[in-house]
Amino acid sequence: MQTETTAVGSGTVATDETDRLIASDKVEGTAVYNRMGERLGTVHNVMIDKYTGQVAYAVMSFGGFLGMGESYHPLPWSVLTYDTRQGGYVIDLDRSRLEGAPSYTTSNMPNWSDQSYRRRIDEYYGVPSSGTI
Amino acid sequence: MQTETTAVGSGTVATDETDRLIASDKVEGTAVYNRMGERLGTVHNVMIDKYTGQVAYAVMSFGGFLGMGESYHPLPWSVLTYDTRQGGYVIDLDRSRLEGAPSYTTSNMPNWSDQSYRRRIDEYYGVPSSGTI
Numbered sequence: 001m002q003t004e005t006t007a008v009g010s011g012t013v014a015t016d017e018t019d020r021l022i023a024s025d026k027v028e029g030t031a032v033y034n035r036m037g038e039r040l041g042t043v044h045n046v047m048i049d050k051y052t053g054q055v056a057y058a059v060m061s062f063g064g065f066l067g068m069g070e071s072y073h074p075l076p077w078s079v080l081t082y083d084t085r086q087g088g089y090v091i092d093l094d095r096s097r098l099e100g101a102p103s104y105t106t107s108n109m110p111n112w113s114d115q116s117y118r119r120r121i122d123e124y125y126g127v128p129s130s131g132t133i
Numbered sequence: 134m135q136t137e138t139t140a141v142g143s144g145t146v147a148t149d150e151t152d153r154l155i156a157s158d159k160v161e162g163t164a165v166y167n168r169m170g171e172r173l174g175t176v177h178n179v180m181i182d183k184y185t186g187q188v189a190y191a192v193m194s195f196g197g198f199l200g201m202g203e204s205y206h207p208l209p210w211s212v213l214t215y216d217t218r219q220g221g222y223v224i225d226l227d228r229s230r231l232e233g234a235p236s237y238t239t240s241n242m243p244n245w246s247d248q249s250y251r252r253r254i255d256e257y258y259g260v261p262s263s264g265t266i
Contacts, residue, residue: 018245021180021189024157047154048179053188053210055181056154077186112151 031088032060032080040098043089044072047112057121058089062098073103074110076127093125101125164221165193165213173231176222177205180245190254191222195231206236207243209260226258234258 017026030043041062046055057074064070080089093101102121104110110117122129150159163176174195179188190207197203213222226234235254237243243250255262 020182020184021245022183023178023180023192025161025178027181028158045156045158046181047156048160048188049153050155050215051153055186055188059156082183112154 027058031086032075033083033086033088033090034093034095034098035090036094037086038095039088040091040093040095041073046077047074056118062103069105071103071105073098073101074121076122076125078127079125160191164219165208166216166219166221166223167226167228167231168223169227170219171228172221173224173226173228174206179210180207189251195236202238204236204238206231206234207254209255209258211260212258 017023024046027043028045032040032043034040041060044059044061047057047059048054049056055077058077058080060073060075062071062073075091079091079093081091082088083090101124102110102117112118119129150156157179160176161178165173165176167173174193177192177194180190180192181187182189188210191210191213193206193208195204195206208224212224212226214224215221216223234257235243235250245251252262
């Protein structure tokens with residue numbers, strides 16, 4: 001994340017955000033936009049490496065209707081930039097590129113243990129593959 | 134975390150846990166025990182370094198009554214070990230040592246930007262201080 005937000009959670013415990021740290025339950029539910037200001041989705045959660053404590057991916061939910069049919073797009077943490085004006089994360093991705101990105105639904109969930117799947121994600125977004133076993 | 138859980142969230146999106154990765158919203162709400170099997174608290178959330186995506190601390194809530202008066206204990210991620218028998222994290226901390234650990238309530242929240250505060254936590258739990266600016 002490149003820029004910080006000046007917003008502080010109202011009364012949220014553990015100082016949900018500072019210039020350096022942000023609480024996971026504040027990240028969850030944050031809007032995601034592209035550079036044209038289009039709302040792309042919402043951060044559903046982040047996937048954390050159990051051994052290193054490193055966030056591997058933020059999972060963005062996208063589409064769907066009345067809670068059904070949503071797609072989930074794993075995004076490398078490094079592609080998220082917080083934009084105070086937008087009040088959410090901005091990613092450098094137009095809608096068509098988003099539609100072609102690695103994604104899944106509840107009926108075809110990914111195998112996170114599959115290194116080639118993780119590499120696909122990293123390559124799609126042009127980030128170095130994070131070191132994994 | 135040293136061991137993995139074999140539990141898989143029932144229908145939780147994004148495969149909430151694999152042998153390597155765990156979803157943040159699955160970590161939140163996980164019980165924390167000590168080695169004597171005493172329930173110490175619950176993981177409230179994790180604090181993530183915005184720039185590196187590294188989890189700095191898991192914040193454990195402890196005590197309180199009817200949602201009031203809870204204490205929050207920041208724990209270095211590396212001191213959490215998942216124990217499948219207990220169905221939660223185990224930390225190597227007896228109750229008295231927990232009571233003396235760095236903690237806060239909603240009325241005296243910490244300054245996470247304060248490097249000395251973060252060092253206090255790391256020293257208390259005997260972990261190397263994570264690199265910070």
